[in-house]
Amino acid sequence: MKIMVIDGNSILNRAFYGVRQLSNHEGLPTNAIYGFLATFFKLQDDEKPDRTIVCFDVREKTFRHLKFDTYKATRKGMPDELAAQLPVVKEVLDAMGIVRCEQAGYEADDLIGTISRKADENGDACVVVTGDRDSLQLIGGGTTVRLVSSKMGQTIYDVFDTEKFREKYGFDPLRLIDLKALMGDSSDNIPGVPGIGEKTAMTLLHEFGTLDGVYENLEDEKIKKGAREKLRAGEQSARDSYWLATIDRSVPMELDVANLPDEFIDEESLYQLLTRLEFKNFIKKLGLSAEAAAPVLPEVRAEEITTAAAAFALLDQLTNEERCFGIVAETLGAVCLLSGETAAVLVEDSFATEDWETILTRLFDGSISLVLHDAKPIMVALIEYGIEKRMVEFDTCLAAYLLDPTQSGYDLHRVALAYLNTELPALNLASDDAFSPLGGRDKTVAALAAHANAVRGIYEESAAKLEELDMHQLYFEIELPLMHVLAEMEARGCAVAPNQLRAFGEQLDTRITELVALIYEDAGGEFNINSPKQLGELLFEKLGLPAQKKTKTGYSTNVDVLEKLTDAHPIIPRILEYRTLTKLKSTYVDGLLKVISPRDGRIHSHFQQTVTATGRLSSTDPNLQNIPVRTELGRELRRMFVACDEEHILVDADYSQIELRVLAHISRDAAMIEAFRQGQDIHAATAAKVYHVPIEDVTAQMRSSCKAVNFGIVYGISDFSLAQDIGVTRKQAGEFIRSYLATYPGVANYMDTIKASAKEKGYVETLFGRRRALPELQSKNFNIRSFGERVAMNTPIQGTAADIIKIAMVRVHDRLERENLQSRMILQVHDELILEAPISEQEYAMQLLREEMEAAFQMDAPLLAEAKAGHSWYDAK
Missing domain, CATH: 1.10.150.20 (5' to 3' exonuclease, C-terminal subdomain)
Structure with missing residues (x-):
């Protein structure tokens, strides 16, 4: 049998300091647990042991502390955020059926040493996994040690057997005790012989074999006089240190190493634990599913409605319900509506076109208190479908984001896992056979009901949490209204000038070709300019320029390095210009041309409301926030964003130094x-x-x-x-x-x-209650x-500025509609808002934009916004 014994405290501690800060939505730190399990599963895959035992230290004093109260006295206590994870790791191990071993009066090392001895006596192989070199003394017989360490941010697993140990140290593994007795160990507060370091200790052991051998030959001329005096004065310390450094391999244990229990996974408990920890990848690795766990949500009955009369009756009923929880396909081809214990599923192919349009219109006309998850894409689809009134009472995706803004995503599967310990069934409503009788229509209907049920569960927890954290105003007066505003902006899009874009691209291509020729001439031959490795070798070896820093893969040629060398050689400014122009061409010119909609010739950027931890909006396809403005060529791109025709104009206003004004206000x-x-x-x-x-x-x-x-x-x-x-x-x-x-x-x-x-x-928070946890x-x-x-210093400033511009967006949108103006908001970039307005409304649109932006929030350092107009974004700046 092959037994793997893990030093639990050592691996957990290493994981805690090696993995970035993580936490679940409850605020429980999880980085150490994550790192521990990642290491555990890798070891299982590599070693394929028949049984695994994890040993832990306990808080009670050990026999070493009782004899020497200075033992490990200099060690700092376990950080609170690590201590919180220790019992959870043990719960996970128990659920996986892994034997845990801990015993009062002894350290994990002693338990590991005893287990390895007994395994050897039973004829079993034993692999000890630890980050502590003390355990190397256990090598021998059937015992090997996998020493876990970190190098350049990577985890290294060095396997030591007797031969490898001798190769590294020059003596047998057991003599590691003698080495520590001589040189001591500051991490454990083992004194050794004062004044004797590692080099001298190694020399003495190579010459005399053991600690006893050293003292038996104390007068040998090979021992220098100074070392001899230190050894003589420190003999008792050496003997005590030998005792302290020796792992006790005879701990009286109840564990029968010869008859270890079978490893039986409690799938229900393990699933619940891993979902609480939000470790979806580990759940997948272990093949766990929601079926293994006891249900945490009330069961619902899925019922497909196939007649218009039944659908309209359902909608009438839902207008009287407190709220309805829905799943709506982004194609608008299917709807699931949950109220009470019944989830009603309506599929477009069951209805006449005019009936389906009526169903969608009534569902979103505000008469039904509808709760969705990630409603913005649905709002965009409804606008494109031609439905004017689009009301959603609550969006659970937005709520999950506000309650924990540092997560990497908020899709329903992830949020259900975090809030409900529930893994949802797969659901692809865009699939051609999703509702085909042969493709599993019944399965799709059941999955829709499960998803709607999850929306209800998330709502119940997140809505209460928003109130508890005083985020009501932030959610209902800023974020939720803004979601509707952003949907309209996405659907509306912005006009661009494709012919100008192509001409600009050709201009860039001409200059890029010129630069390539000049760079090759400077280099004395052709090479791949885009290859950091080839460029580094050219600059720092062939041309002999002073290298700033070197990475694992070669010389660093990033912009910071090259800018410091601008005056060192003519090739440097040319390479910098080449990089700037190729980025402009590929990312912006070619990129913008790719995302022009064939339907209306406009660009429809996706405004992301749940991405940044500070509350700032971002955008994709294209990323408007990153359009370069520092160079004249970069600014030229703004000429490509234009009003839709000669009868319209762009009105642009941005806040003047809003973050500094917020700083002045907050700091008083x-x-x-x-x-x-x-x-x-x-x-x-x-x-x-x-x-x-x-x-x-x-x-x-x-x-x-x-x-x-x-x-x-x-x-x-x-x-x-x-x-x-x-x-x-x-x-x-x-x-x-x-x-x-x-x-x-x-x-x-x-x-x-x-x-x-x-x-x-x-945590810190903005003036509007936007909160960010800071473990x-x-x-x-x-x-x-x-x-x-x-982050603590910056988030209240940047986050409050983000809140203010969101308020301004809602105010501008509402006033434009209230006053029946034709001007509409089309873009938001950083602190800047852009309207597309009929020329006849230009002056009033400028006044309205400035007024609403400046009135968004009253501060001691008053907000200032300047509005301008022009046919292109460039002209309006």
């Missing part, structure tokens, strides 16, 4: 607030105060330096980063930051208090904790 810094109230250039005003000169004497360089600090300060900009940004020494940058904070003491106070508050509460602030890892502090 009097000087910064006053500068904004006086309408001063905030960067020049800052420079005047920092440099102690009249504002009219502020130079461009002074203003630029203060602009870098103004925008970087709440991102936790360091003296190192600022020094690089403004071209000064690190010391000068540090003095500059100190001077800045002295100028704005309210900002300095805000930075200190928000970090302290976030650490105490575990990183409790981390013992400096880099992770520093990241958490930067």
Whole structure:
């Protein structure tokens, strides 16, 4: 038999520090559990043991502590976020039928040593898995050790048998005890012989074999006088250290290693645990399913409705229900409506076209309190279908996002797993045979009912949680109305000028061809300019330019590296320009041409409401947020976004320095607030105060330096980063930051208090109650904790700014409709809103846009928006 014995504390601890911060929607940290299980399953796949045992330490003092109270006294206690995961790991192991072993008075090492001895005596092979080198002393007979370590961010599994150990250390594994007795071990507070280090200890053991051998030959001339005196003075310490370092392989254990129980997975318990932890990949790996678990949702009955009379009767009934929970196909070809214990399924192919249109119209006319999950695509489809009134009372996807904005996605399967410990059946309503009698129509109907049931379960938990966290206003007055606004913007789209785009692309191609020829001439031959490896070899080996840094795959040739070498060789600025132009061509020119709709010739960007942790909107197909504006060529792209015809114009308005105004308001810094109230250039005003000169004497360089600090300060900009940004020494940058904070003491106070508050509460929030949890602030890892502090400072600022522009979008949309104007909002990019308006409405649209944006929120540092108009986006800026 092959037995694998895992040092549970060692692997769990390594996972905790090696895996980024993770948590489930309850806020339970899960990174250590995830890393532990990932390691566990890899080991199972690699070793294929017949039985596995996981050993853990217990909190009670061991026999070593009782004899030497200094043993491990210097070790820090287990972090709270790791301690919270330890019992859960044990629950998972129990559910998998894995034997756990822990015993008061002994360490996991002693249990592992005893198990490995008994396995050897029984003629069994034993693989010990640990991150602790102490266990290498156990190697021998049938015992090998897989030592887990990390190298360059990768987990390494080194397998040691007697031969490999001897090759590395030059003596037998058991002599590791003698080595620690001589050199000590600071991590366990084992003293060894004071003054004897690893090199000397290794030399002594190679010469004399054992600790006893060393002391028997203490007068040997091969031992230097200084070492001899240290050894003589430290003999008792060496003997004590030998005892401390020796793993006890005779622990009185009840576990019968010769007759280990079969490993039997409790599928129901394991499924419930892994779904609670939101480990969908592990559920899939183990082949678990919802059928294995006890149902957590009330059962519902699926019923297909196939006549118009029954459908209309159902809709009449639902108008009297408190709410209805629905699943709607994005094609609008199928609907499932759950109320009470019955999930009614309606499929388009069962109805006449006019009846189906009536069903959809009545369903979304506001008379039914409808709850959906991720309703925006449905809203877009309804607009394209021609249904004007589209009302949804609640969207569970939006609620899940607000309650935990750092997740990587909010599809119904993932949210059901997180909230309900339920894995939903597969459902593909876009499939041609989804409702075919031969393709499993009954199965699709049952799956629809299960999905609608999950929407109800998620609603019940998430709606209550929103109220508990005071997010009612944020959800019902900002996010939910905005969802309807975004749907209209997506459906409406924005006009582009394809012929201009193609011409611009040809212009770029001409310059790219010229650059390639010049680069090859500089290089002395052709090479793949897009290959970092070939480019690195050319620049730093063939041309001999000074290399900045080297990665595992070769020299780094990223933009930061190349920009520092701009003056070193003519090839560098050409490569930088080549990269800029090829990016413009492939991503924006070619990319935009690909997403022009053949239906109406417009681009319909998808506005993402549930992606960023700060609440900022993002967009895809195309990503409007990333359209370059720093170069003139990049700005030229804005010429391609145009009004639909000569009778229309684009009206553009953006907030002036909204994040700095929010910072002034939140920090209550009097000087910064006053500068904004006086309408001063905030960067020049800052420079005047920092440099102690009249504002009219502020130079461009002074203003630029203060602009870098103004925008970087709440991102936790360091003296190192600022020094690089403004071209000064690190010391000068540090003095500059100190001077800045002295100028704005309210900002300095805000930075200190928000970090302290976030650490105490575990989260930060915007002025509108948007919340972000920050478990990183409790981390013992400096880099992770520093990241958490930067996020704590920035999120209330950036998140509040995001909330404000969302409010503005809802206000602008509602006023345009209220006043029956033809102008409509078509784009949102960062702090900028763009309307497409009839020329006859231009002046009023500019006034309306500015008024609603400035009135979105009253602050001590008043909001300022400037509106302009033009036929293209470029002209309107």
